[in-house]
Amino acid sequence: MRLRNFGFRYSDFGFPRLRYWLFKTEADCYSIDHLAKAPKQTTFWDGVRNYQARNYLRDDVKVGDGVFLYHSNSDPLAIVGTLEVVKAAYPDHTAFDPKEQHYDEKSKPDDPTWVMVDVKLKQKFPQPVTRDMLKGAKELAQMVVLQKGSRLSIMPVTDAEWRIVHKLAGVKP
Numbered sequence: 001m002r003l004r005n006f007g008f009r010y011s012d013f014g015f016p017r018l019r020y021w022l023f024k025t026e027a028d029c030y031s032i033d034h035l036a037k038a039p040k041q042t043t044f045w046d047g048v049r050n051y052q053a054r055n056y057l058r059d060d061v062k063v064g065d066g067v068f069l070y071h072s073n074s075d076p077l078a079i080v081g082t083l084e085v086v087k088a089a090y091p092d093h094t095a096f097d098p099k100e101q102h103y104d105e106k107s108k109p110d111d112p113t114w115v116m117v118d119v120k121l122k123q124k125f126p127q128p129v130t131r132d133m134l135k136g137a138k139e140l141a142q143m144v145v146l147q148k149g150s151r152l153s154i155m156p157v158t159d160a161e162w163r164i165v166h167k168l169a170g171v172k173p
Contacts, residue, residue, distance in 0.1 A: 018062070018064050018065055018066065019060065019061070019062065019065045019066075019156065020065065020066045020067070020068070020156070020157040020158070020159065020161070020162045021056070021061060021065060021066070021067045021068070021085075021154060021155065021156060021157055022067070022068040022070050022079070022144070022145055022154075022155050022156075022157050023045060023067050023068070023069055023070065023083070023119070023153065023154055024070045024072045024145075024152075024153045024154075024155075025069065025070070025071065025072065025153075026071070026072055026073040026074065027071040027072075027073070027074040028073070028074070030043075031071060031080075032069050032071070032080045032081045032121070032124050033124075035069075035083070035119075035121045036121055036124065038121075040120070041120055041121035042086060042118060042119065042120040042121075043118065043119060044087075044116045044117070044118050044119075045057075045116050045117050045118070045119050046092050046093075046094045046102060046116040047092070047094060047101070047102040047116075048092070048114060048115075048116065048153055048154060049102060049104070049114065050152060050153065052152055053152045053153050053154040053155075054113075054114055054115060056152075056154045056155075056156070057089050057115050057116065057117055057154060058089045058115045059089075060156075061085055061088070061089065061117055061154070062085065062088060063085055063086060063087065063088050064084065064085060065084070065085040066082060066083075066084060066122075066157075066162060066173075067082060067083040067084065067085060067119060068081075068082060068083075068157060068162075068165060069081050069082065069083055070145065071128070076128065076130040076131065076132070077130065077131040078128030078129055078130045078131065078133075079125070079128065079129040079134070079165055079169070080124060080125055080128045080129075081121065081122070081123050081124040081125050082121075082122040082123050082125075083119040083120060083121055083122055084119065084120050084122050085117050085118070085119055086118045086119060086120045087117055087118035088117060089115040089116070089117055090115060090116065090117075091109065091112035091114070091115060091116075092107075092112065092114040092115055092116040094116075095107035095112065095113065095114045096108070096109055096112075102114075123171065125169040125170075125171060126169070126170060126171070127169065127170065129165055129168045129169050131145075131146075133168050134146055134165070134168075137164060137168060139160065139161075139164050140161060140164055140165075143157070143158075143161050144156060144157070
């Protein structure tokens with residue numbers, strides 16, 4: 001049975017609307033293989049220090065959302081698999097510890113500036129979907145990660161882009 005859209009949102013009926021995201025990471029710092037070895041293949045996604053990316057994490061990223069993991073600063077630049085958000089935004093504790101790489105002296109536990117979410121590995125793609133492959137798919141021309149000057153570490157992905165990237169990876173969404 002298909003629901004017809006009469007101007008209502010799924011959330012109007014109590015059904016949350018899942019969204020899709022792309023999270024960038026430098027493979028030499030934290031790769032999909034690191035996540036695969038983590039306990040329960042789950043980790044917190046810390047260190048986001050851009051206000052727009054923080055706002056996505058804080059306001060829009062929800063439990064159950066799908067995430068592409070994108071290896072940046074690597075050869076090749078590529079989407080290497082998918083994650084699922086398993087815990088919604090909460091204060092990023094690495095901002096409070098001066099010994100941490102992502103310490104921010106202005107962020108305080110009673111008034112945190114930065115947040116993080118927890119993610120779980122869903123699948124590693126058999127072959128990475130390279131940036132060149134993404135650029136070669138005309139249906140992905142508007143994908144945020146491909147836009148000139150797009151440097152955010154967290155960015156939205158459309159339903160269509162989610163399906164097309166899976167098709168390029170040779171796996172089901």
